Amino acid sequence: MSEAATNEAARTYDVIVVGAGPVGENVADRTSAAGLSTVIIERELLGGECSFWACEPSKAMLRPVIARADARRVPGLRQSVGPLDVPAVLAHRDDLANHWHDEDQVDWLNSVDVDLIRGHGRLDGPRQVTVQTPDGGTVRLTARHAVAVCTGTSAALPDTPGLDLARPWTSREATSAGEVPGRLVIVGGGVVAVEMAAAWQALGSQVTMVVRGDAGLLSKLEPFAGELVADGLREAGVEIRFGATVATVHREGREARMTLADGTALAADEILYATGRSPRTGDVGLDTVGLTPGDWLTVDDTGQVTAVADGWLYAAGDVNHRALLTHQGKYQARMIGAAIGARANGEPVDDARWGAHVSTADHTAVPQVVFTDPEVATVGLTTRDVAGSGRRIEVVDYDIARVAGAHQFAEGYRGQARLLIDLDRGIVAGATFVGPGVGELLYSATVAVTGEVPLERLWHAVPAFPTISEVWLRLLETYRDRHQPRRKPPTH
Ligand SMILES: Cc1cc2nc3c(=O)[nH]c(=O)nc-3n(C[C@H](O)[C@H](O)[C@H](O)COP(=O)(O)OP(=O)(O)OC[C@H]3O[C@@H](n4cnc5c(N)ncnc54)[C@H](O)[C@@H]3O)c2cc1C
Numbered sequence: 001m002s003e004a005a006t007n008e009a010a011r012t013y014d015v016i017v018v019g020a021g022p023v024g025e026n027v028a029d030r031t032s033a034a035g036l037s038t039v040i041i042e043r044e045l046l047g048g049e050c051s052f053w054a055c056e057p058s059k060a061m062l063r064p065v066i067a068r069a070d071a072r073r074v075p076g077l078r079q080s081v082g083p084l085d086v087p088a089v090l091a092h093r094d095d096l097a098n099h100w101h102d103e104d105q106v107d108w109l110n111s112v113d114v115d116l117i118r119g120h121g122r123l124d125g126p127r128q129v130t131v132q133t134p135d136g137g138t139v140r141l142t143a144r145h146a147v148a149v150c151t152g153t154s155a156a157l158p159d160t161p162g163l164d165l166a167r168p169w170t171s172r173e174a175t176s177a178g179e180v181p182g183r184l185v186i187v188g189g190g191v192v193a194v195e196m197a198a199a200w201q202a203l204g205s206q207v208t209m210v211v212r213g214d215a216g217l218l219s220k221l222e223p224f225a226g227e228l229v230a231d232g233l234r235e236a237g238v239e240i241r242f243g244a245t246v247a248t249v250h251r252e253g254r255e256a257r258m259t260l261a262d263g264t265a266l267a268a269d270e271i272l273y274a275t276g277r278s279p280r281t282g283d284v285g286l287d288t289v290g291l292t293p294g295d296w297l298t299v300d301d302t303g304q305v306t307a308v309a310d311g312w313l314y315a316a317g318d319v320n321h322r323a324l325l326t327h328q329g330k331y332q333a334r335m336i337g338a339a340i341g342a343r344a345n346g347e348p349v350d351d352a353r354w355g356a357h358v359s360t361a362d363h364t365a366v367p368q369v370v371f372t373d374p375e376v377a378t379v380g381l382t383t384r385d386v387a388g389s390g391r392r393i394e395v396v397d398y399d400i401a402r403v404a405g406a407h408q409f410a411e412g413y414r415g416q417a418r419l420l421i422d423l424d425r426g427i428v429a430g431a432t433f434v435g436p437g438v439g440e441l442l443y444s445a446t447v448a449v450t451g452e453v454p455l456e457r458l459w460h461a462v463p464a465f466p467t468i469s470e471v472w473l474r475l476l477e478t479y480r481d482r483h484q485p486r487r488k489p490p491t492h
């Protein structure tokens, strides 16, 4: 099918998807695959934040940074590693953001039989969506079965005095800027902040991070993750100010100036605010279905918005606030698309835990890689999650540098691994690895956590020698030796 004509008065589809980011695209694909006529509405670029201002461009900027750091740790290679070719890195970044064009995604959408309407979509009562098209037209749509809101998030900015006039960078500018600022101040200590600090420092900026509170960097993850990432950033030349709150910001000509609550003055060419996300629900007609504009859309495990009657409204991806990650949103999309298909086709809905139509993993097994030097790879629970929960969890730590594969990977390897063992069930409830090259370890941990693989069986999953994945064996041995101390040899 092709882009739908936009000035029609009214059209009816089985399913209407609002927002064609990675998540909306996948919902539409699955409902179309279930034989339901599906239309998707997009006001900017198909592919959303992830393709153009988030995952793709940021990882294209970070891959050379990490590869260079890894190469510098390999004897015989480090001597030949020079500075980054900044224009080449940014040109590669632009390639991977497809130069901010979405025709590839349009071709894909056509191939999966989903109609596209470009414009701003708004709910207009139950099962109704109105689209304002770029040519000033209006399209009124009715859904026979479901409307899925997949409108994602945008950068959340605090109401710091002066900020609105100071033209701060958000994640959008940080992932698309064509010039390297001489001095870059980054406010925030989360994932965007650490990744962009690593990237821009390596590209030539002098980066200063302003991080509030005393929870360190990456405060939702294991504390050692933030500590090792802070060490890596400092070694790269980043200045980190912990316990720092911004009091005022203003811009004088090309210079941005900031005063911290303790009176410290900072000056920069650009200021990046990486202070979390807000749901894009302020102008999608939530009030017409009894919801509050600007709120996150709370859903059940099949993706139905819990506060709306009759089960026709779904929300997937960032906008439902379950896990703000592309892969997790796409997982929800597969489950939600299948659930909409089952309900529409009168088939049973498998909503048991780990069933075919529920996003169970959102609760217990969300994987994430932070692409810094060192990398962080984490899935499932952390010690922060279980603190005070009363759950019987045992923590097993291992220094990855002691693994033979780590010696092969890098001279002077530094890294740390942690498993959380659920003592009542004898399974791994969480895993965190920090160190060079650990990102590719994560799927093994995700399978262990999601599959609830008993520890007894994990002993039979043999890691190849000499890879970093041997850390799995060392962690199991550490746990075993704690519970089954070696017997003393007989004394004859
Ligand atoms: C800098 C940065 C780096 C990131 N890196 C990673 C990473 O490496 N890995 C990872 O898993 N996640 C990463 N994320 C998170 C990831 O970008 C999001 O989880 C993902 O984009 C969410 O997808 P989505 O489809 O829910 O929303 P979005 O990608 O935000 O897409 C929503 C779409 O809806 C459209 N839309 C909104 N309102 C309307 C409307 N009213 N009418 C029509 N269209 C509308 C928007 O234009 C947009 O195209 C990163 C985020 C940032 C900020």
Ligand SMILES: NC(=O)c1ccc[n+]([C@@H]2O[C@H](COP(=O)([O-])OP(=O)(O)OC[C@H]3O[C@@H](n4cnc5c(N)ncnc54)[C@H](O)[C@@H]3O)[C@@H](O)[C@H]2O)c1
Residues within 6 Å of the ligand: 158, 187, 188, 189, 190, 191, 192, 193, 195, 212, 218, 219, 274, 275, 276, 277, 324, 325, 368, 369, 370, 371
């Ligand atoms: N590699 C990846 O998987 C990846 C990369 C980037 C982003 N993401 C996702 O994108 C989402 C957004 O990332 P993010 O870093 O913007 O959010 P975040 O929630 O991870 O971090 C926000 C940071 O800003 C701080 N902050 C919040 N309000 C503040 C204020 N008023 N003043 C000062 N500091 C403030 C918080 O303390 C925290 O350090 C995350 O959920 C993350 O999962 C993922």
